[in-house]
Amino acid sequence: MKVETPRSIAEAEAVQDELRSLLDLTGPGPLRPARVAGVDVAYDGERLAAAVAVLDGVTLELIEQVTVGGRVAFDYVPGLLAFREVPALVEALGRLSTAPDLVVCDGYGLAHPRRFGLACHLGVLTGLPTIGVGKTAFVGSYPDPAPERGSWTDLTLDGDVVGRVLRTRHGVKPVFVSVGHRVDLDTACRNVLALTPRYRLPETTRVSDRLSRTALAKNVVLD
DNA sequence: GCGACAG
DNA sequence: ATCTTGTCGC
Numbered sequence: 659m660k661v662e663t664p665r666s667i668a669e670a671e672a673v674q675d676e677l678r679s680l681l682d683l684t685g686p687g688p689l690r691p692a693r694v695a696g697v698d699v700a701y702d703g704e705r706l707a708a709a710v711a712v713l714d715g716v717t718l719e720l721i722e723q724v725t726v727g728g729r730v731a732f733d734y735v736p737g738l739l740a741f742r743e744v745p746a747l748v749e750a751l752g753r754l755s756t757a758p759d760l761v762v763c764d765g766y767g768l769a770h771p772r773r774f775g776l777a778c779h780l781g782v783l784t785g786l787p788t789i790g791v792g793k794t795a796f797v798g799s800y801p802d803p804a805p806e807r808g809s810w811t812d813l814t815l816d817g818d819v820v821g822r823v824l825r826t827r828h829g830v831k832p833v834f835v836s837v838g839h840r841v842d843l844d845t846a847c848r849n850v851l852a853l854t855p856r857y858r859l860p861e862t863t864r865v866s867d868r869l870s871r872t873a874l875a876k877n878v879v880l881d
Numbered sequence: 882g883c884g885a886c887a888g
Numbered sequence: 889a890t891c892t893t894g895t896c897g898c
Contacts, residue, residue: 699888701889734889736886742889743888765887775887796887834887 659752661745661783663731670738674774680782681774685842687787691715691759693722694853696862697750697780698764699743700870704729708746709869711862712758718853718861724753725873736796737771740779748783757786760841760849762862766790769798769813769821769836781839788838789846790821791860795834805829808851822847826854833858 664670696711706729712722726749732741751761767777767790777790798815800823807828813821813836821836824847835850837843853860 699889701888703890706889734888736888739888770887790887792887794887 659748659783661748663745664741667735667738670732670735670741671772674738674740674772674779677779677782678772678774681778682781682840683768683837683842684840685845687789687841687845688759689845689848691849693756693758693760694849694862695751695754695758695761696860696864696866697747697761698863698866698870699746700867700874701730702874705874706730706746707870707873708743708750709866709873710747710750710754711865711869712754713853713862713865715759715852718855720865722754722756723869724750725869726750726753727873739765740774740776743776744779744783747780751780751784751786759787761786761788761838762849762853762860763788763790763838764792764863764867766792766796766821766834767836767838769796769815769834771797773820775836775838777836777838785839787840789841789849790834790836790838791850791863792834792836793859803832807854810835810847819843824850826850826860827858830858
């Protein structure tokens with residue numbers, strides 16, 4: 659599957675508004691996924707490497723991986739990150755031998771200016787259940803969650819609860835969880851906690867991050 | 882108008 | 889994202 663790249667910011671925003679109508683916010687989504695995928699993209703100027711790491715949902719061991727090289731086709735603009743990463747990620751996901759039960763994205767889903775962040779975009783294009791886990795604040799306001807692992811607070815935007823600020827490790831900076839496609843917020847957070855037995859970030863994002871950087875360093879084939 | 886702004 | 893050393897703490 660090839661993904662078209664918008665020529666302007668206005669066009670990109672129009673695409674988001676268009677695709678948003680295809681979003682499935684009907685939960686609950688996978689509570690005990692057998693295969694959980696993490697996706698990430700690493701950059702080096704014009705070059706980029708996208709990686710998909712599929713982990714066993716129970717043991718969190720890596721069971722399949724795919725990396726693809728490419729070139730940047732859309733400059734980074736807050737709110738339009740998906741146009742930078744989605745083409746390569748769709749390509750990488752398409753090369754998996756078996757579809758994952760859940761895809762964990764680096765960034766946001768519904769918690770987005772137009773309610774259509776990277777996780778929503780990737781979900782609609784692939785049809786797979788997706789969630790977004792951001793490392794820093796992007797949109798919305800929130801109270802700080804209690805210091806215990808598992809505690810959380812609502813991430814609110816324009817009067818809507820668009821995600822949760824979730825503490826994955828005691829006393830450590832929380833992560834920002836929001837729904838992507840075909841998964842509800844409760845299920846999304848349960849999965850994030852299952853993926854963080856030791857570190858702040860989900861094992862899926864840790865592994866995919868490492869894979870994408872390694873692929874870049876290996877001078878992957880360019881498109 | 883000015884500042885903020887996932888990765 | 890990426891540029892970048894040492895350093896504090898478990």
